Amino acid sequence: MCGIAGIININTTSPISSHLVSMTKSMINRGPDDEGYLLFNDTSIPYSGDDTLYKNCDHINSTFSKSSKLGFGFRQLKIIDLSNNSHQPMCDLDRKYWIVFNGEIYNFKEIRSELQSLGYTFFSDSDTEVVLNAYKKWGDKCLDKFNGMFAFAIFDKVKNEVFFARDRVGIKPLYYHINQDQILFGSTIKSIIDSKLYTPKINWKGLWQNFRFSIAQRPETCLENIVALEPAHYLKFNFDSKTFIKKQYWEIPINTQNFSLTEKQSVNLIEESLYNSIKYRLNADVEVGSFMSGGIDSTTISVIASKLNPNIKTMTLGFNDFEDYNEVEQAIETAKLHNLNHKITYIHPTEIIQNINETTVAYEEPYHHLSANFILARIAKENNIKVVLNGLGGDELFGGYDVYKKLNLWENLKKNKKLIKSIPKIHPKINKAHQLSNYKTIDEYYSHYYTTYKDSSLKKLFTDHNYSTKNLISNNFNPKNLQFTDNFEAISFYNLKSYIGSHQMRTLDQFTMNFSIEGRLPLLDHKFIETAFKIPTKYKLKNNSQKYIFKEVAKKYISPSCLSMSKKGLRLPLEHWIKSDLYDLVYDNINQLKNRNIFNNSEVDKIVKGKDEMKIWQLVSTELWLNNYIKQK
Incomplete structure (x- = not known):
């Protein structure tokens, strides 16, 4: 489990190592146990850093004036193979393939045995070397072999290209920024910002989605021109043709229900x-x-x-x-x-x-x-x-949320809107049930349950910006218009794509890795x-x-x-804290946000008076985020 970073010069060579060091050092929490670098121009040369355990090469600081075509940076949290043999960036025995790998391949021993039977030899006991040799043997088809969580980049000197990949569910992150001259990538958004080769600006489309769904729907982020590689996708960049190829290699297995099962x-x-x-x-x-x-x-x-x-x-x-x-x-x-x-x-x-x-x-x-x-x-x-x-x-796969329980009601309301009058007697706890009958498709129904603000409310709040998210869920996550066995299956599909892939994975990975912990x-x-x-x-x-x-x-x-027991979930008492322990922090940050004049301040005041703690905290966290990530006013 680690932090990976990289800089790729698309058209020319230039000094990049000082920027690469800044990117890598910003991820020290993700990998406090070891540090390593690779620079490539005509040849691939590994370098050490301040925290490199086994310093058998020159220090990266000696290369700050040296021009390079490509650079990889790496921070390691040692989980599998605690020896120096697992050091990254890692190359194969012929030094034709180099990898920076974040994650775990749980079935790496089986794959290793298969590769050994095909004549491959290994110098480490790490899953990283298995990934590298699997790619060497099977190319992008190696992804079909892996059971695990991962994000990695491989420099393939034979094809003169870089191969990026991310696990099927998106447990491990991979962000990138592409401009005319360079590709920057890393395990965190912050690593790209810390390169000093990218100037952070608000992505208003991403921020709108963030307010609508509590998170920008991937690949979008709240930073302009920083995107996430989607789960179950790989990306290739070829130096010779200067082209990018992105493909999906796995899909959630809908329409596989076995009705003969007891x-x-x-x-x-x-x-x-x-x-x-x-x-x-x-x-x-x-x-x-x-x-x-x-x-x-x-x-x-x-x-x-x-x-x-x-x-x-x-x-x-x-x-x-x-x-x-x-x-x-x-x-x-x-x-x-x-x-x-x-x-x-x-x-x-x-x-x-x-x-x-x-x-x-x-x-x-x-x-x-x-x-x-x-x-x-x-x-x-x-x-x-x-x-x-x-x-x-478990809740996403087996229906633990309210969105599953009310499917039957929504389906009945679609057929007969007159049922609305009887809802208070049948379902006394359902609020605004008449809204359910207005959602014509399953993705509209899904969006109703996973939203903080409506588009109409955001149009008033975002004074200079206007976006529609009506079909965002289906356009983002079901562009091929896949047909589902039933609506329950559709909700599970969208939950894995949106709620897990865009939201839950980000919070879990960021906070566990903040303390150098691997979550499985x-x-x-x-x-x-x-x-x-x-x-x-x-x-x-x-x-x-x-x-x-x-x-x-x-x-x-x-x-x-x-x-x-009734479902509680892993919650914190935010509503109570906003009124007590967090009161001063909340209103100080709301006032600072209003001073920026990026929102309609009269709408901000209405939100605060409305006492909806999620909407209030969305504003507070936006100010905290702006203060930490968007330096200019």
Whole structure:
């Protein structure tokens, strides 16, 4: 798990190493254990940095006046193969291929054995060398072999091109900026800014999307001309032709439901696939821990992990002053059932409030809430854990959110709008139900649930800008107009593309790596996703019970109280804090934002008076983001 960076001169050669060092040093939290560089003009030459463990080459600082065609920078968090043999940038034995790799390939030992049978030899025990030789053997088809999370760049001297790739779900990030002369890429947006070769400016389209959906929908970001390589895509740049080729190599497996499966067969399939996924993610040369909230997903994962590794540490977050947010009791009951090595950490609001600016810098873009992942990662760090399992993905795959539960209502309203009059009696908790009947397509319905602002409201707020996001979800994530088996499947598809791929992956990766922690996600293993999409919808939402089939697996392992409690999620009491501990910070930043005159200030005042904490915090985080990333007024 690491941070990667690079600069590619498209048309000429120029000195780039000082900029490359700045990019790489900005990611020291992602890789505090080692540092390395590669420069290429006519030959490929590796260089060391201040933190390089095995200094058998010249220091990168000696090259600041040297012109280069390409440069790679690398920061390493040592997880697999702790020896110097895993140092990057890494080359093959013929020195024709060079790689910077961020991530983990969980099945690298199987691929390594296959390559050895084909005559390949290895000098390390790292998965990085497996990726490099797999590319050497199979080219872009190597991506079909990998089970893992990854973002990497390979300089292919034979084809005179650079090959970039990102994992299927987008767990590991890869951002890039292309101008007429150069390509800049890195694991973080900040690394590109810190190159000093790019001037940060607001991408108004991305910021609009950020306010609409809480995150710019990838590949868009809130920074002008910085984009994300999409999940399950690769990108090639050829030096000779000066051309780019981008292709998708995997798709979420819709229309694969196996209607012949019985309920028991479905339970067995899920359980077997989950065991395999967790077993892969326990493979490390450092200690692995597990976050265990007390909810169904992370608790089930933690217990199964303990069966495979009895000494694994399980960690639970508790709140001293907010019982409604706690799932500690349920976690304790499960821990006692299985005699887990369990640690509970209680926090006070001040522990988060004191780090507001740090979280903003780590997040890299505005966000309408505060993320508990920041504190969870810090807890893992305090427990000397480098790798943690996380339960993200269960709600998206098996229907844990309200958006799934109300599908039936929306479908009925589409057929008969007269039902609206009876909704208060049938569904007393549904607000603005009449709006549901106005959404004609499944992507419009989806967008309704994953939005903070409407376009009409943003048109008033963004005085000089106007965009429509009506068809954004389908245009971004389903441009081929794929047809779904049913609407439940469509929501899962869009959740993996938008909510997971654009939003959740960013928060989890940024905050874990901020503390030099690797987060692993068993429920987002692509084989597990393929298994989940085979399970008929009728077993996912049965008798109005959400995640029914996953609960049937979970009840073998976790306390009954985990199954019976209402869904809480990993939340922080932002609404309360805005009125108390965060009051001064909120209004100071709102006033600073108003002084910028980039929004309609009368609309800003209306939002503040409306007391919607998500909308208020979106404004606050925008000011914090502007202050950290957009220096000019």
